[in-house]
Amino acid sequence: MIFKGDSDDSGPGGDLNGFVDRGSQLQGELRFENSFRVDGKVTGNIVSSGDLVVGNGGEIDADVQVGRIFVNGVVRGSVKASKQVQIAAGGKVFADLETPSLVIDGGAHFEGHCSMPRPQGMSATTAKSSAAKKPMQATEQRRAGGGPQLVSSRPVNKG
Numbered sequence: 001m002i003f004k005g006d007s008d009d010s011g012p013g014g015d016l017n018g019f020v021d022r023g024s025q026l027q028g029e030l031r032f033e034n035s036f037r038v039d040g041k042v043t044g045n046i047v048s049s050g051d052l053v054v055g056n057g058g059e060i061d062a063d064v065q066v067g068r069i070f071v072n073g074v075v076r077g078s079v080k081a082s083k084q085v086q087i088a089a090g091g092k093v094f095a096d097l098e099t100p101s102l103v104i105d106g107g108a109h110f111e112g113h114c115s116m117p118r119p120q121g122m123s124a125t126t127a128k129s130s131a132a133k134k135p136m137q138a139t140e141q142r143r144a145g146g147g148p149q150l151v152s153s154r155p156v157n158k159g
Helices: 124-133
Strands: 016-020 025-031 035-038 041-047 051-054 059-071 074-087 092-098 102-104 109-111 136-142 148-155
Touching: 035 041, 059 092
Parallel strands: 016 035, 025 041, 035 051, 041 059, 051 059, 059 074, 074 092, 074 102, 092 109
Antiparallel strands: 136 148
16 A cells, blocks of 8 residues: 555655665655655654655654655654544554544554644534534444454434
């Protein structure tokens, strides 16, 4: 899907601007256009409107501002993603997040605070009245560890 060895060039990493490979370290400010992959270590600041992929073994200790971030390694610091944060199984995030969309796969680890800004034009009153009109129902599924896992939520049809 999004990590090393994947053959789908249409997703993140399709237009790779660069990478920091295993055994390499980068300290300072990193800026890129489309997508960047980290399998080594980056410390400092990362700024882009594109996609940042933190591969297995990749380590980030930085203030991150990107469009999307996909984590299969370790991220520390703060992350502001304008589109999405995805933490894959085995990924570890020790950071405060700000993003409109957060995906945490089973087996992933997240420790920190998450702020999910409302879409532009939606006030707190609008969000509350919209939620009150459409009650949500969560669907649970048992996972291998035995505990429930939230799979999806959908509006409940009344009537």
